[in-house]
Every structure is written in structure tokens, then in C-alpha cells.
Amino acid sequence: MKEKLKELEINSVGDISSAPDSVTLNDIRVKYLGKKGLLTGILSGLGSLPPEERREMGALANTLKTSIEGAISAKGAELKDSELKTALEKDRIDITLPGRASSKGTIHPLTRGMQEVIDIFTGMGFSVEEGPEIESDYYNFEALNIPKDHPARDMQDTFYITEETILRTHTSPVQIHTMEKVQPPVMSIAPGKVYRCDADITHSPMFHQVEGFMVDKDITFGHLQGVLHTFIQTFFGEGTKVRFRPSFFPFTEPSAEVDISCLICGGVGCRVCSGTGWLEVLGSGMIDPEVFKAVGYDPEVWSGFAFGVGIERLVMLKYRINDIRLLFENDTRFLTKF
Amino acid sequence: MTMSGLETVLTDEGTESNPIIEVEITPNRADCLSAKGVAREIATLFDLKLKDQAVALSERGDSISDYISVGIDNIKRCPQYSARMICGVKIAPSPAWLADLLTSAGLRPINNVVDIANFILLDEGQPLHAFDYDRVGSKKIVVRTAKEGEKFTTLDEKERILTADDLLITNGDKGLALAGIMGGLKSEVEDDTTNILLESAYFESIAIRKTSRRIGLKTDSSHRFGHGVDPQQVSRSLDRAAAMIADLAGGKICKGISEVKGEYPPLRKINIRAAKVKAILGIGIGVDGISAIMDKLRFDFKVNKDSLDVAIPSYCTDIDREIDLIEEVARLYGYNNIPNDTPRIPTVAPKVPKRIGLENNLRSLLSGVGLSEAINYSFIGDELDEVTKDTIEVRNPINKEMAFMRRSLIPSLLNNVRMNINKGNHEVSLFEIGRNYSGQEGNITEEPLLSVVLTAYIDKNLWRKQNRDFYDIKGIAESILSMAKVSDYSFEGGNGERFHPGKCAKIVASGQVIAEFGEIHPTLVKKLDLPLPVLAMEMNLNKLLAGVGAESVYKPMSKFPTAIRDIAFLLDEKVTASDVEKTIKEVGGEKLKKIVFFDEYRGKQIGEGKKSLACNLIFESEEGTLAEEEIDSLFKGIIASVEKNLGGTLR
Numbered sequence: 001m002k003e004k005l006k007e008l009e010i011n012s013v014g015d016i017s018s019a020p021d022s023v024t025l026n027d028i029r030v031k032y033l034g035k036k037g038l039l040t041g042i043l044s045g046l047g048s049l050p051p052e053e054r055r056e057m058g059a060l061a062n063t064l065k066t067s068i069e070g071a072i073s074a075k076g077a078e079l080k081d082s083e084l085k086t087a088l089e090k091d092r093i094d095i096t097l098p099g100r101a102s103s104k105g106t107i108h109p110l111t112r113g114m115q116e117v118i119d120i121f122t123g124m125g126f127s128v129e130e131g132p133e134i135e136s137d138y139y140n141f142e143a144l145n146i147p148k149d150h151p152a153r154d155m156q157d158t159f160y161i162t163e164e165t166i167l168r169t170h171t172s173p174v175q176i177h178t179m180e181k182v183q184p185p186v187m188s189i190a191p192g193k194v195y196r197c198d199a200d201i202t203h204s205p206m207f208h209q210v211e212g213f214m215v216d217k218d219i220t221f222g223h224l225q226g227v228l229h230t231f232i233q234t235f236f237g238e239g240t241k242v243r244f245r246p247s248f249f250p251f252t253e254p255s256a257e258v259d260i261s262c263l264i265c266g267g268v269g270c271r272v273c274s275g276t277g278w279l280e281v282l283g284s285g286m287i288d289p290e291v292f293k294a295v296g297y298d299p300e301v302w303s304g305f306a307f308g309v310g311i312e313r314l315v316m317l318k319y320r321i322n323d324i325r326l327l328f329e330n331d332t333r334f335l336t337k338f
Numbered sequence: 339m340t341m342s343g344l345e346t347v348l349t350d351e352g353t354e355s356n357p358i359i360e361v362e363i364t365p366n367r368a369d370c371l372s373a374k375g376v377a378r379e380i381a382t383l384f385d386l387k388l389k390d391q392a393v394a395l396s397e398r399g400d401s402i403s404d405y406i407s408v409g410i411d412n413i414k415r416c417p418q419y420s421a422r423m424i425c426g427v428k429i430a431p432s433p434a435w436l437a438d439l440l441t442s443a444g445l446r447p448i449n450n451v452v453d454i455a456n457f458i459l460l461d462e463g464q465p466l467h468a469f470d471y472d473r474v475g476s477k478k479i480v481v482r483t484a485k486e487g488e489k490f491t492t493l494d495e496k497e498r499i500l501t502a503d504d505l506l507i508t509n510g511d512k513g514l515a516l517a518g519i520m521g522g523l524k525s526e527v528e529d530d531t532t533n534i535l536l537e538s539a540y541f542e543s544i545a546i547r548k549t550s551r552r553i554g555l556k557t558d559s560s561h562r563f564g565h566g567v568d569p570q571q572v573s574r575s576l577d578r579a580a581a582m583i584a585d586l587a588g589g590k591i592c593k594g595i596s597e598v599k600g601e602y603p604p605l606r607k608i609n610i611r612a613a614k615v616k617a618i619l620g621i622g623i624g625v626d627g628i629s630a631i632m633d634k635l636r637f638d639f640k641v642n643k644d645s646l647d648v649a650i651p652s653y654c655t656d657i658d659r660e661i662d663l664i665e666e667v668a669r670l671y672g673y674n675n676i677p678n679d680t681p682r683i684p685t686v687a688p689k690v691p692k693r694i695g696l697e698n699n700l701r702s703l704l705s706g707v708g709l710s711e712a713i714n715y716s717f718i719g720d721e722l723d724e725v726t727k728d729t730i731e732v733r734n735p736i737n738k739e740m741a742f743m744r745r746s747l748i749p750s751l752l753n754n755v756r757m758n759i760n761k762g763n764h765e766v767s768l769f770e771i772g773r774n775y776s777g778q779e780g781n782i783t784e785e786p787l788l789s790v791v792l793t794a795y796i797d798k799n800l801w802r803k804q805n806r807d808f809y810d811i812k813g814i815a816e817s818i819l820s821m822a823k824v825s826d827y828s829f830e831g832g833n834g835e836r837f838h839p840g841k842c843a844k845i846v847a848s849g850q851v852i853a854e855f856g857e858i859h860p861t862l863v864k865k866l867d868l869p870l871p872v873l874a875m876e877m878n879l880n881k882l883l884a885g886v887g888a889e890s891v892y893k894p895m896s897k898f899p900t901a902i903r904d905i906a907f908l909l910d911e912k913v914t915a916s917d918v919e920k921t922i923k924e925v926g927g928e929k930l931k932k933i934v935f936f937d938e939y940r941g942k943q944i945g946e947g948k949k950s951l952a953c954n955l956i957f958e959s960e961e962g963t964l965a966e967e968e969i970d971s972l973f974k975g976i977i978a979s980v981e982k983n984l985g986g987t988l989r
Binding site: 104105106107108110111115122124125126127128130132133134149150151152154159160161162164165167185187188193195197199205206214216218219220221222223225226227229243244245246247248250253254255256274286288289303327328329330331332333335336 | 686711732757767773
């Protein structure tokens with residue numbers, strides 16, 4: 001009996017380790033441990049043995065059963081593993097083919113620029129106001145201290161619909177509409193399209209502006225500088241150098257143009273900044289008392305500042321676009337770059 | 339200089355010993371429209387002494403009253419007109435120093451006398467005019483307003499039609515020069531001129547600007563008179579020029595000046611308060627600080643306890659009010675010396691129009707499904723959009739293609755499609771958010787729109803086998819309605835003007851048409867010379883916003899499984915999916931949760947004029963699992979109803 005068990009042990013080890021696949025392994029299991037299996041037979045034959053032999057043989061047989069089961073289990077796991085590996089390898093695909101329906105939609109760079117500017121100012125507390133693009137001469141010029149025949153009108157070539165109805169040349173008229181509707185304190189920005197009769201590589205007959213203003217008691221030029229300084233650091237990055245330079249707008253007094261250190265050369269001087277090291281990005285100033293008078297605010301009580309930025313200019317600087325016309329051609333190859 | 343208000347640049351022209359700087363003069367710095375003015379500014383900034391050019395004049399000719407007398411009809415328009423005569427001059431080219439100086443300033447040298455007049459204009463800021471005395475035609479100079487419709491030919495050989503608002507220098511009868519703007523053709527200094535009548539005057543500025551604007555003629559002269567010249571320069575410039583003419587062109591200066599002088603408005607005195615300076619600029623420099631700056635400017639002033647009374651010199655034509663003086667204080671104090679400050683901000687959430695949030699969501703949605711945002715000019719030509727009485731026309735457009743304001747965004751987008759296809763970009767998927775403009779003066783409306791165009795062509799990259807069609811754009815419309823939570827909408831047939839009459843639809847929500855979409859009319863596609871169909875949609879965003887429903891509220895989902903049955907019918911062409919859906923819904927009742935159409939088929943086996951429509955019917959109940967018999971019975975009822983009401987047969 002002992003020899004028989006020994007023989008079974010050796011054979012089973014051999015059979016199991018050389019099983020090539022799960023199916024064969026299962027046949028082996030059946031051969032030894034199945035209903036008519038070799039070991040099963042021996043176990044059931046234990047009853048015919050004398051008691052001391054029965055005990056000894058029984059123990060040996062059960063040990064062998066456990067060991068065979070363990071070996072089959074281990075081999076089974078091993079075979080499953082390699083069979084899985086083979087099956088997965090068979091399923092391999094060419095991952096370098098392009099993906100399906102890759103969405104190539106984009107938002108226009110001018111919209112992105114506009115939205116970024118709006119977000120920065122609403123973040124500071126400015127509300128957003130809108131107004132008509134087809135405006136009256138009064139709201140676009142006269143209420144902004146630009147009477148008819150004023151030389152300042154030459155600074156902005158206007159599109160006319162009729163003598164008194166024009167396409168707005170800036171979004172400043174929205175300021176006037178707002179101040180007519182509400183009492184100070186007030187702070188709002190007016191984003192939108194504006195129109196000037198001018199067309200070349202850096203000028204477009206239609207472009208986008210965001211203008212803003214703030215009116216309260218004791219608003220000073222220092223406040224104007226502070227707010228715009230914050231805007232510039234946020235939009236262009238911390239550490240951007242800023243300088244305010246006296247200039248002229250009919251609706252602000254004092255007026256200032258705001259420059260930043262050139263984005264391309266860092267202030268050393270290059271073609272983009274005409275060698276000056278500075279780029280003009282904003283116009284601003286303290287709101288002229290004549291404008292307050294036009295809307296019924298008392299300039300002895302209230303003061304305020306206003307500013308304006310051209311989005312095309314910002315976007316062209318930021319993305320190094322050198323021809324403004326690209327922004328309105330809507331060539332899909334250009335649009336999908338953003 | 340740039341940092342105190344005049345952008346100044348060292349140019350490439352000029353040499354090391356004779357550099358040329360260019361100064362940009364803003365409209366509020368008319369005082370710097372001359373070398374003298376710029377020198378004055380430099381003296382202020384660098385604390386230098388200002389010295390006027392000396393004028394040495396000797397009158398060796400006859401008395402001027404033998405030659406000419408001056409009269410002014412409208413003294414308000416011309417408070418001073420002064421004339422001198424230089425007799426016996428020789429007209430010749432100017433000496434090199436003068437010719438070079440004029441050239442470097444961008445002027446063309448003409449002859450010694452004319453060049454001297456131009457030189458004085460550039461140097462002192464006072465425009466002068468030289469007449470050929472012998473061509474004046476009389477011994478009188480009369481300054482008067484023109485007669486309505488009076489004709490006058492300027493030096494540039496253009497005939498001008500004048501009005502009673504225009505000022506003329508005449509010989510008592512006919513016009514000699516358009517005052518302050520340009521001389522006339524007939525009385526100019528020519529090569530054979532021997533006697534010079536030299537004019538130096540002051541013309542009221544607003545009227546000069548008006549005339550200049552109206553006839554569209556801007557000159558160096560009109561530019562300076564238009565801003566207001568310095569009254570104190572008028573006589574001095576005349577003398578200086580006369581002396582130069584005698585020097586360079588020979589001749590004798592007649593004795594005396596023939597002139598009429600009226601009253602100039604008194605010099606302004608402005609009170610500037612230290613408190614106001616602090617309130618506007620944020621710097622508390624006090625009366626002492628302000629005084630120091632007024633000293634720098636060489637303004638005379640009187641100090642009070644809290645303010646200054648400042649006398650504004652005659653050459654400062656742009657300083658009218660206290661705020662203008664405060665600007666002077668700011669620019670000389672140095673803007674960058676004014677410390678940055680933080681204003682007090684109200685603690686209210688900023689208001690943003692709802693529509694803007696909607697627009698941003700639309701951009702995210704549409705770019706997410708593969709469309710790119712376009713921005714087009716608001717102008718359009720008449721090629722692709724009919725001009726109606728509500729079309730707004732631009733009187734002075736940039737060009738013919740931009741002569742009208744667009745009433746729809748689609749024509750511009752179709753132009754984009756055309757341009758892209760010409761460049762080889764066949765798959766065009768664009769959207770634009772912008773306004774349309776329509777109406778007549780006094781009643782113009784601007785509506786915010788969203789428009790979409792898709793070319794039928796699909797990029798092979800997307801692994802799709804079929805071109806895009808009507809249902810693609812309908813899918814986009816449905817996504818938008820779903821995103822915006824428009825609760826109550828339906829599709830109706832569209833009109834076939836811009837669109838293919840059989841392939842377009844309108845979206846109606848809350849009783850309003852909010853959008854129209856479909857395949858662009860083949861005639862229009864042909865007109866644009868496009869090789870493939872184009873799908874488009876235009877939606878009114880105000881109307882979309884009005885249809886937006888309330889936020890969704892959670893309703894518990896059914897715990898019980900759904901039962902799905904497929905069904906297909908053979909129907910007449912004319913029967914629509916919507917008809918079938920209505921019929922099925924009536925029978926299906928509450929337990930029929932959804933109908934999803936998934937196939938439409940036409941073919942030889944089915945026959946002419948017929949089609950097959952297949953759909954999923956999804957049954958569900960909140961009360962329990964639906965029994966087979968129940969579903970069967972509903973199913974039978976549905977089939978029967980479709981057969982009876984729509985003439986369909988089960989496939």
C-alpha cells in the first residue's frame with residue numbers, strides 16, 4: 001500500500017507539473033481525485049485494512065490528497081495566468097492610430113481675453129453693464145466732453161448712420177447711461193464692440209474694449225493707480241513693471257496712459273516696443289467734471305476714475321499675433337490653435 | 339518729456355551734431371505747437387531760463403499807409419489783423435540752413451519769403467501769410483465773412499463753395515485768402531513778386547475749426563488757429579518775419595503797421611484749492627507744494643490760506659478750470675511719485691447680466707462638441723443678405739462689402755465657410771455670438787444672437803462614415819435646449835427663404851419662435867460656389883433666456899426594472915415620426931415612459947412612397963414590475979392604433 005501511495009505521489013507530481021493547459025489539468029484532477037480517481041479509489045479501499053494499518057494509511061492518503069489538491073490549485077493559477085497573458089496579447093491593437101471624434105472646438109482668443117479681463121474686474125467688485133452699439137452723437141461724444149468741432153473728434157474717425165446716429169467709437173457711452181440710471185457710489189465695467197473708420201495691420205474697423213469706472217466720495221488718482229496696478233499684475237503676471245504717463249482724453253482730467261514693461265524683451269528694447277522697453281496697454285484718468293455735470297453728479301461731492309483697454313491689443317501681445325486681420329478672418333486653422 | 343505728457347522720440351534722421359527729435363502734441367497742448375512752445379516745456383522740466391529771440395527791425399521804406407489799409411467787418415471773429423509791407427524784394431531759393439530746417443520738419447522749401455513765413459509758424463507758433471501786393475488788386479484789405487454760396491479757389495486749385503460762417507481775407511471785393519486756412523490761387527507770391535504784403539492775425543478758433551472741418555481742408559495754419567494761438571505773439575511774429583525777409587530777400591520794410599486791433603478776452607485767473615488737489619490726486623502737498631509747481635511753470639500767483647489764485651498766461655489756451663491746473667500739478671509732481679492706494683469697495687456682489695452667463699455656457703457646450711467660435715465684423719455687403727427698409731446703412735463705410743449693418747449672423751458665417759473651403763479647410767464647424775441690427779433712425783433694435791454653421795463634409799479623422807446633415811444641427815439645437823433647461827418647446831416647419839424648404843425647422847418655446855435651423859437653400863449654396871451642403875442655425879438669445887425653465891428637482895427613480903420592446907412600422911412617406919409618437923403615446927399611457935426612434939429606412943423592397951420607422955418602447959412602473967400580459971396588451975393596442983389612425987402596418 002505504501003509503495004502504491006508513493007508511486008501515485010511521484011506520478012501525480014509529474015503529471016501536474018507537465019500539464020500544458022487548464023483543460024488537461026482538469027483531466028489530471030479527475031484522474032486522481034475524481035469519482036473514479038486513483039486516489040479516491042485508495043481512500044475508499046481503506047475500510048478493508050486492519051485498524052493499525054488503516055490509521056497509518058488513512059493519514060498518508062489524506063496527506064497525499066491535500067498535497068495533490070494544493071499542487072493542482074497552484075498549477076491551475078499559473079496556467080490561468082499565462083493563458084490570460086496570451087489572450088490579452090492576441091487582443092493587442094495599434095494605439096498609434098488617431099482617436100475617434102476628438103473634439104477640436106475652441107473659444108475665440110478675443111473672447112478668452114475679454115473674459116479674463118471681465119473676471120479680474122468683477123473679482124474686484126465691478127458690475128458689468130452693456131449698451132447699444134449704434135449710439136447717438138450725444139452719448140458718444142457730447143456727454144463725454146467732446147463737443148462738435150472739438151479737435152478731439154479727429155482722434156476717433158467715426159462711422160455715421162445719420163448726422164446724429166453713429167456707431168460707438170468706444171464703450172464710454174455706457175458709463176453715461178449707467179450714471180444717468182443710478183446714484184453714486186458706483187463701479188462698473190462695460191465690455192463690447194466698438195467701431196472706428198481705420199484699417200491696417202494693427203487697426204480694425206471693429207474691435208473690442210472693456211472700459212470701466214468708479215465713482216465715490218474721495219476717489220483719488222492714487223486709487224486709480226492702485227486698481228490698475230492690481231489688474232496688470234493679475235493679467236500679465238506678478239512682477240510686471242507698470243508706469244503711468246500723462247496724456248490726453250477729453251473725458252478725463254488728469255489723463256494717463258499706462259505702460260507695462262515689454263512682454264517680449266522684458267524692458268531691454270526690441271522691435272515690438274520700438275526700442276522703448278514699454279508697451280502701452282491702458283488709457284485712464286480722473287473723470288472730468290464736465291462729464292459729471294452732464295449726468296447730474298455734483299463734482300464738488302463726488303470724484304471718480306475711468307479706464308479703458310483694447311482687447312485686440314492685449315490678445316495680440318499675449319499670443320504674439322502680428323496681424324489684427326487674422327482675428328476676424330475665422331480661418332479654422334487659426335481658430336483651432338487656441 | 340514723455341513722462342510729463344509729450345511723447346518724445348529721438349528719430350533716425352538727423353546727425354549726431356544735429357539730432358532730430360519728434361514730439362507728439364496731444365490736443366490739449368496747443369502751447370507746444372512750435373519750437374518756442376517745446377523750449378518752454380523743456381525749460382519748465384529742467385529748471386532752465388527761457389530767452390526770447392531778439393528782433394532787430396529797421397523801417398527804411400515809405401509809409402505803409404501809402405500802400406494799404408486794413409478793415410475788419412467782424413471783429414469778434416478776428417480781434418487782430420496786422421500787416422507790414424516789404425518793398426523791392428528778390429524772390430529766390432532759401433539759404434541752405436533754412437531749407438534744411440524746413441525739410442527736417444517735414445515741410446517743402448518753396449522760396450525765401452514763403453519759407454520765412456513757414457519758419458515763423460514752426461518757430462513761434464504763429465501762422466503768417468505773404469501776399470504779392472501787386473496781385474491784391476486794391477489798396478485795401480477787408481476781413482469779412484463770406485456770402486452764402488460765394489466761390490473761392492484755394493491755392494491747391496480746388497474751388498470751394500463758402501457759407502456765411504466762413505471768414506475771408508478780401509481786397510474789399512474779391513477773396514484773397516480763406517482766413518487762417520489757406521491762401522488763394524490769385525494773390526500768391528510768385529517768382530516775379532517784388533512787393534510783399536505780410537499778414538499776421540488772430541482768428542477765432544472754433545469758427546476756423548468748423549470751416550476747416552466742413553470743407554475737409556486741414557493745414558498747419560488751420561491746426562494752430564483752430565486751437566487758439568497766443569495773442570502776444572501776433573505782432574512780434576510779424577516784426578520778426580519782416581526783419582528776416584529784408585535780410586534774406588532784400589527790400590525795404592515800410593514804415594508802420596497797418597492793423598485793426600479789437601479786444602482780446604481777459605486773461606484767466608483760476609483759484610486752485612489745496613484740499614481739492616488732495617481729493618483728486620491723493621497728495622497732500624498743501625499751498626507750498628502747489629506754489630513750487632506754479633513757480634516751475636512760471637505762472638504768476640497769489641497765495642491765500644488754503645488756495646492759490648493763479649494768472650494763466652496767454653499761450654495756455656487749454657487751461658480753463660481748476661481741474662486743468664490740478665492736472666498741471668499732477669504731471670509736474672510726477673505721476674509715478676503719487677503713491678498707489680486702495681479704494682473702499684462696497685460689499686455687494688457685482689451684477690452681471692444673466693445673458694452673459696448663458697453665453698459662456700453656450701460657448702463651453704459648443705466648443706465641447708467640436709465647434710470653434712468665430713467673430714465677424716458687424717458689417718456686411720448686399721451680396722448675401724437682402725437689403726430691406728429695416729437694414730441700417732453706413733454712410734461712410736470702409737468699403738463696399740461693409741456698407742450695411744448685418745441683420746443676421748449667417749451671411750458672415752457663410753462667407754467664412756466659403757473662405758475656408760477656398761483654403762482647403764473643408765470641415766467647417768463654426769458658431770458666433772453677436773448682435774443683429776435693424777430698424778430705422780429713432781427705432782433701432784439690437785438683438786443678441788447665436789448662429790451655427792456646419793459644412794456637410796466630415797473630417798476623415800473622426801472615423802464617421804456619413805456626412806453631416808439636418809439631424810446633426812438638430813442635435814446641436816436639442817443640446818442647447820437641454821442645457822438651458824427650456825421646458826416647453828416644439829419643432830415646427832420652417833420657411834424656405836434662407837433654408838431648403840423641405841429641410842428646415844423652427845423652434846417654438848412659450849409661444850415664441852426662438853430659432854430657425856436646417857440646410858441652407860441650394861440656390862444660396864450655388865451662389866456662394868460651395869461644393870457641398872451647409873447646415874445652419876440662428877437662435878435669438880433673449881428669447882432663449884425667456885424660455886429657460888426652473889432648476890430640476892430630484893424625483894426618485896423607479897425601483898422596478900424597465901421593459902423594452904422594439905417595434906417597426908411600414909408607413910406612408912407623409913407620416914412623420916411626430917405623428918407616430920403622438921399616436922403611440924395616447925395608447926401607451928403612463929406606463930410608457932419613453933419612445934426612442936432609432937431607424938428610418940427606404941428601399942426597393944418597401945416600395946415607392948413608403949418608409950419603415952423603427953423605435954424602442956420603454957415601459958416602466960413605479961408600483962411594481964410590469965406583468966408580461968400588461969405589456970402585451972398595451973403593445974397590441976399600440977399596433978392597432980397605428981394601423982387604424984396612420985395606416986401603418988407592423989413589420
